[in-house]
Amino acid sequence: MVTIGDVARAAGVSRSTVSYALSGKRAISDETRRRIDDAIRNLGFTPHAGAQALATSRTKVVGLMLRFHEDEFAPAMLQYVLPVSDTARELGYDILMVTDADGAAALRRITGAGKVDGLVLLDVTHDDPRVAALRGAREPGVLIGLPSDTEGVDVFDLDFAAAARTLVNHLHALGHRETILVTPPEDVFSRGAPYSWRFRDAVVGHARTLGMTVHAHYGEARQPGIAHSLHAILDAHPGATAMVVHNDGSVAALPMVLHEHGVRVPHDLSVVSLYSHDFGRTFALPYTAVETSPDELGRLAVDLLVRRMAGGRAEGERLGPPGVNLIPPRLTDRGSTGPA
Amino acid sequence: MVTIGDVARAAGVSRSTVSYALSGKRAISDETRRRIDDAIRNLGFTPHAGAQALATSRTKVVGLMLRFHEDEFAPAMLQYVLPVSDTARELGYDILMVTDADGAAALRRITGAGKVDGLVLLDVTHDDPRVAALRGAREPGVLIGLPSDTEGVDVFDLDFAAAARTLVNHLHALGHRETILVTPPEDVFSRGAPYSWRFRDAVVGHARTLGMTVHAHYGEARQPGIAHSLHAILDAHPGATAMVVHNDGSVAALPMVLHEHGVRVPHDLSVVSLYSHDFGRTFALPYTAVETSPDELGRLAVDLLVRRMAGGRAEGERLGPPGVNLIPPRLTDRGSTGPA
């Protein structure tokens, strides 16, 4: 392989001068810089990442910790992976994608080995063991998803409680008084996925204060169960005039199910949901919904992470302490709601 | 950070002994090994990956090169990512996920910097610039997808020509003589995605030898265009008794479209497709189809890659030269075809 020493020799300078030319950390004469640039180009030199990591304790890699759960809809997860990856590259970082079943152990492994400068934790649960592991690491990390204990960590998430109120208010204003709520599958609640609890509790609680009835049902994780359960839920509540769907698999299947069921939207039933613009486009979903903004969340998270990684102590103080960032819900009206 | 020197001091041995205890490359007395293990555990030692990479020229990282194209269905791509990631971890490798727009430059960047020991190229196109870049790299690589020039590279892919013949034969045996073929979007062909050309050419060619008529149409890339185009295609060929769908977005939308269109399967129309078991389950697809086996392809590719990375020259010769591996199509009958 071609090393910095080869470049130095070809350019007739010392290795330190090549290094400084590369990093820009001190002034180099035009003539010297030209010779170095030529040598680098001619030899096709790229600094050895391992040697740089050893010398600087920086890897220019961020770890992306995620899991593909059986009970979650994979296309939805992907929505978060892409903006994280794209933003990291724009800012000069590569992505180490870690999908180990034991996320906490994997986190300790890659930070212990100094493989990454920082971490993005996706799909964080209420009692996520990765969060404690992150606190024990030297590297900064950002979470997407809100755990119970947010001490010392940066969190980005949608404000699910506000999203619930927005949707319930929307239906209430149209005169709906009895609504169905399709939640994520039961396993998602058991696992402690905070979005499931936060949204359901807020829907049920806010509806109560408005005097609305809510029939909450778990969605299913997999087809064909998803469709079967939706049919059964619709049959069980003939009096309901509205439906709130908080489950990616269910909302993707809903157009087909409603069609089969002979239910017209919004004439027979008003439907609202939560999903991203891209998800809606992929599945041709015509429902009025709160935008979940995976793109924005991913970008914000990586932006902050990179600033935290870059900063020494001074920078850290300028950034302020870690904290929770809930982005407000934005309702996109797609015409799937009408008067009760 | 805790280094191998700290462990050596705590265990009362030399650093080399600790290193050998870790690698198992020479015999260590039980007593010494016990003291080293204790020290490692007490201190929480993990070897520094950068230092190891520098000393050994091995990173234990595999680069996964992929792109999310606007005109491809993201959930389908994910099918390949998971088995690659899982298999790599089982074999002791982490995954560097690279999604740069310029894949060839990214490949040169990460190999030049010695960030990976090997590469998996996903979604390889006919004239993929990444393949030439791979040939210029020291690191071995495997392709998923068949490029025009396969010299010196390992390739894994479904045998799309055989898949086409299997499906056409299946329809022909049932008496179908006029069939619709929905191909990937036109852009996928322009980009040179080999699966698009290979499958379409084989369907059209084989049907001709059997005396069947094929109406080939491009599918659309995005909703709601996907559904609109399917409706239009169905209207255009009232005499067709069968449909072959080779487009992930279209097949996912098809149940809804056929339902809206009042077409019963297989009574009014026999439908066959290509998709994986998981994909079919996610979208509740009831169609007889050739299994695309992303799981098997991903596993086979990484298995071979790891063996190539492990091997010195001797191992390389034992493995045989690089080559093309096309896995045979397996038809899963889901009852969506009947007599013409």
Add this chain to the structure above:
DNA sequence: CTGAAAGCGCTTACAG
């Protein structure tokens, strides 16, 4: 069965 030492390819004070 174990140790002392060279070397992997960088970066960065230190010195001029």
Add this chain to the structure above:
DNA sequence: CTGAAAGCGCTTACAG
């Protein structure tokens, strides 16, 4: 504006 040298944390011949 530039260079000589130490040091980052490992591995591995070499020697015993």
